[in-house]
Amino acid sequence: MTQPLPLLERAAAVIPNGMYGHQNVVLLPEGMPQFFDRAEGATLWDDQGRSYLDYMCGYGPNLFGYGHKEIDDAYVARMRAGDTMTGPAPVMVELAEAMTAQVSHADWAMFCKNGTDATTMAMMIARRHTGRKTIVLAAGAYHGAAPWCTPLKGGTTPEDRANQIHYIYNDAESLEEAVRKAGSDLAAIFASPIKHDTFVDQELPDPEYARRARELCDEHGALLIVDDVRAGFRIARDCSWASVGVQPDLSSWGKAIANGHPISALLGADKARMAAATIYVTGSYWFSAAPMAAAITTLRLIRETDYLERTIALGDRLRAGLDAVATRHGFGLRQTGPSQLPLIMFHEDEGFGTGYAFCSGLLQRGVYFHPWHNMFISNAMTEADIDLTLQAADDTLRDVRAGPKPGPVEKLQILAQLAAE
């Protein structure tokens, strides 16, 4: 009798490289599971039945816990009544009303599927609004995976990135220099709400830089775009830049807005309404009703629960605890960004060896950490989960300290190669 092939071999046969995109584990530490069978609250089970306390939250969507009954019930009820139809359901208007009521700069909403859809629409609307072409973006910032913005250039052309000028995040002077270079052709300034690039420390936005971005757009008649796909509703119950008192003209959303159900959104101010009304963008499932019903329930939980204060408190507890654990074992941690969006790396660990060893050790102890992408605290987590994590970190760092000093991670060179092309 022949044995069934292992899942990874089957995947390698019918999916290029076995997997693609941000959920490909090829660049992650040894032992990170590629497939998960089940999810509940803050816990994932892989296809071998092993469970993990999950700090990635699906790379962002899980805000209120996997399988949240109230949100999922709203999805199912609307799906059973009618989901992808020949026109949208009234719930689309209700959701647009809820989003514009929630986000102070927003007068209108458009819904789509990918975060990339929303950032691409933002770019098109800015170009339509101004009649100009040049967009100014922070170097290294992630705004999606279409040819104009995907972080690796394979399969793209120089023309896909024509009309782009880069600046350094949080550096008002470099932003001014980029705007000067754009001259009379400035259509928009893109900004992430925080610097949440992979592989490097996160940075909170410097209020002076954020205000300067607003002023420069106003001076030049360009649009200010905040890409809140990843961090939206995790920093504020409003656009994340409400935290520094700056209102963009457009903001892109996704991930947490429906707790994992497939929907993204572009929100805009009245100023950009006419431009938004005269571009043609659409998708087969952009008008589907069920994810909109889930988003309305999620927004109600955002308004009515203390999820934000809770996730911040849990993140603070994790950060303080990890610092103490690391110090005890003689490691220096670089914990950056808002504590509810933690990025945790090690001092003097350019080759990520210690970070990978740390994640591998945590994984063996049932905790899923990421070595170079910001993580996410879910409202389904508890103080006991954090304490369990700290215990696992304590045990892991003791092992790492006792073992041979980890060398640089060779598989990251693959990425460096691809990025350099």
Add this chain to the structure above:
Amino acid sequence: MTQPLPLLERAAAVIPNGMYGHQNVVLLPEGMPQFFDRAEGATLWDDQGRSYLDYMCGYGPNLFGYGHKEIDDAYVARMRAGDTMTGPAPVMVELAEAMTAQVSHADWAMFCKNGTDATTMAMMIARRHTGRKTIVLAAGAYHGAAPWCTPLKGGTTPEDRANQIHYIYNDAESLEEAVRKAGSDLAAIFASPIKHDTFVDQELPDPEYARRARELCDEHGALLIVDDVRAGFRIARDCSWASVGVQPDLSSWGKAIANGHPISALLGADKARMAAATIYVTGSYWFSAAPMAAAITTLRLIRETDYLERTIALGDRLRAGLDAVATRHGFGLRQTGPSQLPLIMFHEDEGFGTGYAFCSGLLQRGVYFHPWHNMFISNAMTEADIDLTLQAADDTLRDVRAGPKPGPVEKLQILAQLAAE
């Protein structure tokens, strides 16, 4: 006491133009409902509670009927177990195996959300595979709504459409001329499986043209891409060009593959696997498990039921019946394309006045037709539904014949203006 605002006014306040994209009814005949509350089988109910026999099928996704219990149950069961997680579920591999088993040219699969995601990935993979930039496409064909392909150019730049050369669908000579122009830079030929452009008659593929496309790609080392997003599994239980004996290298899918649940796909031959493995494309919900479970059930129904023969027979019955009705009232119909993907227009109706009057009259009689976009027969329809439609058409055409001759539809000039920009 103030009355609640009507839904359309509320929509106009919080959505640019009140609606956007292909489900915006602004260019459709008077009285076409913008919002639907409920869907079941082949029937839609608008937000006023009026019901319609729906020939648009959500613009394609509804193949086995709205609210198909078996498919939707598969979705819900997988959703409750875990949907958008930190990695895909094993069901992703099962679906890739099912799709590659079903579609004869396909050795691998990648899943995404929008049809546009799949066509964009196809373009990137062809460029990566060949190291060239030029893609050759049929003029007027719809391949999505990203800046490189959206049918209206507002918000796009000339650079977005650099490296594109157009040919005339079904015209082998014009295809050869386009390939000649591409010279040594030909990356891919795009082809719709049938000509299903809006506003003009549909055309089945001329086998000679399809074979020539294949030969030209082989001669030049370029990739042949069939965009089966709209027509996939409605013409064959394989890629639609299996019907003319031509195998593409890449094919894009969406719409019917999960009967309305949000998923699209790119399928490819081994030849293109390495290129597919070295582009970076992704999306927040591309790895979500629930739509994949729904797609697996849909694929089983595609294999095991006579849906294809049934929808063709129903389409044939509609086509023959409508011809007889039209002739009886002195109208000449242009019924083009496969009968299960009917496009129905009138002879001597350049201004679409008769077509709009026909659709309005059908709508009043509970039948939803589209005047200039191909329609879809769903397997949830019955012969009785077709006969009801023919009776409604008979009554409508008697009225149209008796009334004043309809003039050109002025609102279509808006579109002509936008398209010309």
